Amino acid sequence: MAASWLSKAVFYEIYPQSFFDTNADGVGDLPGVTEKLDYVKSLGCNALWLNPCFDSPFKDAGYDVRDYKKVAPRYGTNDDMKALFAAAHKKGIRVLLDLVPGHTSEQHPWFRESGKAEENEFSHRYIWTDNAFARGDGMPFIGGEMPRNGTYIINFFKSQPALNYGYRDIHEPWQKPIDDPACLATREAMKDIMRFWLDMGCDGFRVDMADSLVKNDGNEKLATMEVWKDIAGAIHAEYPEAALVSEWNNPGQALSCGFDMDFYLDWRGNGYSVMFRDYDIPKFGEKIGKNNSYFSLGSDRDVSGFLKDFLPRYEAGKDKGLWCLISGNHDTVRVAPGLDDRERRLAFAFLYTMPGAPFLYYGDEIGMPYRWVPTKEGGYQRTGSRTPMQWDRSENMGFSAADPERLYLPVGPLEGAPTVADQEKDPGSFLNFVREIIALRQSNDDLGNYSPFRVYSAEEGSRLFAYKRGGMLVAVNPSAEELVLELDGDYEILYAIGDSRTENGRLLLGRQSFAVLKPRV
Ligand code: GLC
């Protein structure tokens, strides 16, 4: 049984370095998150996902952990984390931390030990070949860095050596089976880290690259699933209210091995991206090209590409847990400015009426832009989605009282910039729309996280998309034309964007409109 709070969970993702700086050093911090909990709550969000905030050399923004049990000094202390958990819980907000189980920083003491020439407790905590000139059996590897006579496998950047959970398909003497004592020790080390934070009050984890643990594991990921059954099984047994969400993008697999939730990720051309951002990521300084996504007014897209990708995987996971849609994340290009205000309202109305626990990326609720800024801490093109939260029109847009030169990332020009303060004052703002649509979801169980989803109308070539959530009917028309939907019963309109009306058993959906209908009683 998954944590009971997940049925109502609506998440807010915070990139801690860019959210709110309380000590004027130019970097967001944990007390800053604590200070803004009322804001998070005002959105209707009742759970947080914090990107990694652990001690790290930050060669990949903290996804290169040097000490799993220590808050990075720039974010505060472990006591600040404890205080954040306590303050959040008082307000009914849960907190997920980011667990990076697949790799550490090359500066992690385990790795320093493991690279020594003399055999020791950590010699097999990472994947080493048996010869300094050996290759990685298809995996990227590094040699010549450490006294040990071997090369080591990396999981992502050069700074991220892969932890050793073993191999399924073994064809080299240095590849260990997943039940080798060294690989079992890696699992135990991860459980120990999870318990450490859960005991302090954390409510669970977003799990980075969760499908990457066992190597040579094929597409079925059978051995990686076995490892997760063990880790997640132990954690769930000890902490029944803890929640785990995987970066996996395969709910059939992830939700069968102990994850409560899995993410629908944004990959160029996949179902998710053809809904929101169907364009090439612009190069430095370039403008975003034509967005041919479903929600773009000028696009000719129907939802067939989305459904072809979404439906089979939704079906494979729907009885096991939640497959979660995101507004964006720290790895994706932001939705704005690829979609304008009206297009984004339709996109978010869709997002918040779909199954799964929805995730909102900080700043997307005000339409924060994707900006061209030089790469920072391994961000590269992702850096433009990681800029400081735009709170108001004071110095540094209210993010920090530091000298602008010292900011983690620069804030953009004030002119035309969306801010929380401005949008708070405007009842018709995007921010207030987001609050409204989240409230609509939270006050109608049919629109809830576990409530069933079924396609109602998705004709090929048509811009109209309608689906059932429980007994409710949701319909979207992102086009410039009025479109007509035959109804299967007597409905009334509960919520609408744009012009729509029911007439003689039909729903007339005006240009760029959205409607939620409920059966008339
Ligand atoms: C995940 C994270 C990403 C990070 C990578 C390596 O994809 O979301 O930000 O760079 O894993 O840990």
Ligand code: CA
């Ligand atoms: Ca700070």
